[in-house]
Amino acid sequence: MSTTDIATLRGVATDRQVEAAEQPAPPTPAEAPSWSxxxxxxxxxxxxxxxxxxxxxxxxxxxxxxxNALFGTGFLAFVILIALIAPxxxxxxxxxxxxxxxxxPGQNPAFPLGTDSLGRDVLAGIVHGARIxxxxxxxxxxxxxxxxxxxxxxxxxFGGRIDDLLVRLIEIFQTPPSFVLLVVLVAIARxxxxxxxxxxxxxxxxxVARLTRAEFRAIREKDFVVAxxxxxxxxxxxxxxxxxxxxxxxxxxxxSVMVATAILMESALSFMGLGDPNVVSWGSMxxxxxxxxxxxxxxxxxxxxxxxxxxxxxxxxxxxxxxALNPRFSQEG
Amino acid sequence: MTTKNSGxxxxxxxxxxxxxxxxxxxxxxxxxxxxxxxxxxxxxVSINIGTEPPVLVLIAHxxxxxxxxxxxxxxxxxxxxxxFNPQPLLATAWEVSEDGLHYRFKLREGVTWHDGKDFTAEDxxxxxxxxxxxxxxxxxxxxxxxxxxxxxxxxVELVLxxxxxxxxxxxxxxxxxxxxxxxxxxxxxxxxxxxVAPVGTGPYKFVEWVRGSHxxxxxxxxxxxxxxxxxxxxxxxxxxDPAAAVAAIEAGEVxxxxxxxxLTDIDRLKANPNLVVDTDPPPYxxxxxxxxxxxxxxxxxxxxxxxxxxxAVDKDFIVSTIYLGYATRLDGPVSPDxxxxxxxxxxxxxxxxxxxEKLLDEAGYARGADGFRFKLYIxxxxxxxxxxxxAEYFAQALAKVGIKVELRTQDFATFVKRIFxxxxxxxxxxxxxxxxxxxxxxxxxxxxxxFKVGVPFSNGxxxxxxxxxxxxxxxxxxxxxxxxxxxxxxFQKLVVQDLPTLDIVTPSVITVYDKRVKGLKTGVEHLWxxxxxxxxxx
Numbered sequence: 001m002s003t004t005d006i007a008t009l010r011g012v013a014t015d016r017q018v019e020a021a022e023q024p025a026p027p028t029p030a031e032a033p034s035w036s037x038x039x040x041x042x043x044x045x046x047x048x049x050x051x052x053x054x055x056x057x058x059x060x061x062x063x064x065x066x067x068n069a070l071f072g073t074g075f076l077a078f079v080i081l082i083a084l085i086a087p088x089x090x091x092x093x094x095x096x097x098x099x100x101x102x103x104x105p106g107q108n109p110a111f112p113l114g115t116d117s118l119g120r121d122v123l124a125g126i127v128h129g130a131r132i133x134x135x136x137x138x139x140x141x142x143x144x145x146x147x148x149x150x151x152x153x154x155x156x157x158f159g160g161r162i163d164d165l166l167v168r169l170i171e172i173f174q175t176p177p178s179f180v181l182l183v184v185l186v187a188i189a190r191x192x193x194x195x196x197x198x199x200x201x202x203x204x205x206x207x208v209a210r211l212t213r214a215e216f217r218a219i220r221e222k223d224f225v226v227a228x229x230x231x232x233x234x235x236x237x238x239x240x241x242x243x244x245x246x247x248x249x250x251x252x253x254x255x256s257v258m259v260a261t262a263i264l265m266e267s268a269l270s271f272m273g274l275g276d277p278n279v280v281s282w283g284s285m286x287x288x289x290x291x292x293x294x295x296x297x298x299x300x301x302x303x304x305x306x307x308x309x310x311x312x313x314x315x316x317x318x319x320x321x322x323x324a325l326n327p328r329f330s331q332e333g
Numbered sequence: 334m335t336t337k338n339s340g341x342x343x344x345x346x347x348x349x350x351x352x353x354x355x356x357x358x359x360x361x362x363x364x365x366x367x368x369x370x371x372x373x374x375x376x377x378v379s380i381n382i383g384t385e386p387p388v389l390v391l392i393a394h395x396x397x398x399x400x401x402x403x404x405x406x407x408x409x410x411x412x413x414x415x416x417f418n419p420q421p422l423l424a425t426a427w428e429v430s431e432d433g434l435h436y437r438f439k440l441r442e443g444v445t446w447h448d449g450k451d452f453t454a455e456d457x458x459x460x461x462x463x464x465x466x467x468x469x470x471x472x473x474x475x476x477x478x479x480x481x482x483x484x485x486x487x488x489v490e491l492v493l494x495x496x497x498x499x500x501x502x503x504x505x506x507x508x509x510x511x512x513x514x515x516x517x518x519x520x521x522x523x524x525x526x527x528x529v530a531p532v533g534t535g536p537y538k539f540v541e542w543v544r545g546s547h548x549x550x551x552x553x554x555x556x557x558x559x560x561x562x563x564x565x566x567x568x569x570x571x572x573x574d575p576a577a578a579v580a581a582i583e584a585g586e587v588x589x590x591x592x593x594x595x596l597t598d599i600d601r602l603k604a605n606p607n608l609v610v611d612t613d614p615p616p617y618x619x620x621x622x623x624x625x626x627x628x629x630x631x632x633x634x635x636x637x638x639x640x641x642x643x644x645a646v647d648k649d650f651i652v653s654t655i656y657l658g659y660a661t662r663l664d665g666p667v668s669p670d671x672x673x674x675x676x677x678x679x680x681x682x683x684x685x686x687x688x689x690e691k692l693l694d695e696a697g698y699a700r701g702a703d704g705f706r707f708k709l710y711i712x713x714x715x716x717x718x719x720x721x722x723x724a725e726y727f728a729q730a731l732a733k734v735g736i737k738v739e740l741r742t743q744d745f746a747t748f749v750k751r752i753f754x755x756x757x758x759x760x761x762x763x764x765x766x767x768x769x770x771x772x773x774x775x776x777x778x779x780x781x782x783x784f785k786v787g788v789p790f791s792n793g794x795x796x797x798x799x800x801x802x803x804x805x806x807x808x809x810x811x812x813x814x815x816x817x818x819x820x821x822x823x824f825q826k827l828v829v830q831d832l833p834t835l836d837i838v839t840p841s842v843i844t845v846y847d848k849r850v851k852g853l854k855t856g857v858e859h860l861w862x863x864x865x866x867x868x869x870x871x
Contacts, residue, residue: 097729118655118722273721294579295598
């Protein structure tokens, strides 16, 4: 990625924001007010190199100075750590029946969070459940990002009939209620961690694709893209090196929320008994504990708490990223 | 639907209110006169049956949820006392010829259908033939019925091609409902609109069925068994969520609950002074939980592997931890509730993992580098509740003796297709009904001629034993009850030895009801009976 492109990113992003309100408005590049009417990218390269570096640092600074975002990052790091060391601190199958059923938290020091109706260790379940929840959340998001960005980029960049075709395809996936589609997909394929992940990716990519397409449509007419085209850049280079970096900020923000949504969807599926029955997930723990909510509420409350805090952490990170990357909020920094 | 729903609830409340007033009046009256035994009349009882059935009359269907409803409006010829002896219902007298080929029923006179027409022998003949043709089980039950002769207005005769010693047990109201010929003749029985809006001779008349909410039946004032029924109306509710079902019975929203209640809540309900918790299954058709082995699987085809599995699982653990004691350990294919055919004298497989390992070693399956001998799939009927927990326990228990087990869950329809059509399973954890006679309920599961791909609840393990076939076929036509019992005892011993399926437990059927409700359990049908005896008192 050339420095030129990063520099224009700020300007373009601002463009887009303003455009939404009153369009077409004169672009007001955030960091270069003196060159607000500057249209030739190469003429600006000298100055913008410096600007871009400050921008990256500034974004990080904004992010790190946000206590909510810091808390979110810290907690997510903690959950990732737990997930990584789960096989070390709780070796063996977390589904094995190791103790007396219905031990309450604190009742027996060997099972700090108690045992469930079949005598399985709740803490071991939560620790191992973190692996499944994060695996499903991260992999499903990565898959839908890849797919959604590529398709959205192609549709938005080329427009015309390709765009029409791809938008129809996206609409096919967006027409049925997404959770119903998810349940159908998982019911057809045998529920396992892989199929659940794929199914979540299949229902989440249209969101990314739409977002990316909208960004690309806004950016592709910008002068720097025209300039890149006139310089003889190929489509691929223009898409991936020129436009995509400028379109990324909203996608990054969305993706953090998508991880949270994927974790919730996996939990909902497991809650309904459609998750992988051979692994423990937070949702499946709630699902099996649900019937016992009147007599042993801790069986639903503890994994529920794990989901709430993890999803909250991801949302806080999303907010923090939004604040840091969205130029609308950048002036005060 | 919402408005309709709330309307129904309002009317229910009003009905309860009037009945309370009626009781108050009755109580006052009896107080003054000092009359001793007055059956409380009137009132309304709401019964939550959980799952909503697809039809309300079981003339061409065997939906389990409709067992509770069908007999209330459409009765059959007989009912049964607690020892399974036939008692008169629509038939007042009956006789079976020596050779077991002629059955003659004398019908009750002066009985009318809910629409006012007379109930006659024509209706009975029509219904029995309709059952033979359309009822999923009736096809087998009435297979040997060659003709049904109408002797006169109130007498019918069944002529059989070969003896069917179980036939007199088949005339329970929910199992063989009598339907009016004038409304069913010339129509497609399975699609007749009266299957969802019953017209029968029973103590309760159909009022309305609001899908997803409730079905209402009101007192049939012209019931032949007058002064029965005692209730003014019965409302069936379909609250399927276990937690909501518990809340409904505790709040008094329903007076009887036979929905799947969480077993952990039962102890709390028992402590409630206003409620009665009954755990007896209806002996007319006890259910059993079992692990069916696919004998087409190379490992499971080896009898030593099946015996090893039987020694590796602790049925008492399943009873105490999964069913929380609300089940009885089972060592053979017949539930002890089917007392006539149950034999306690069967070989038992003690919980002995060491022996299990030894058997597996003998079979030539040594533990591999990963500690496992081989891998099997296990499929429970439902993705939740005791079947799934049993499967989870099997997976854990078998892993300990070196069999890797992977659990698969699916909805019920997919499960049935997997086992009986695709035959893509190793061990299935399933519930199976014994029904009222082993020839009807158990033979189908072990008879080699009933290995039929695509037919649900047939011989899914593909078990073939000529001696078992012989015993079953002999018992099916044996008229002497004593000899028949001996045949079934020999059969039970044989299948427990061969172990094509491992019978696990016979679960309790938990009915929770308001202690003011009386007369719920009658004969062997319990709540599947016509409900004419149900009362609600003060």
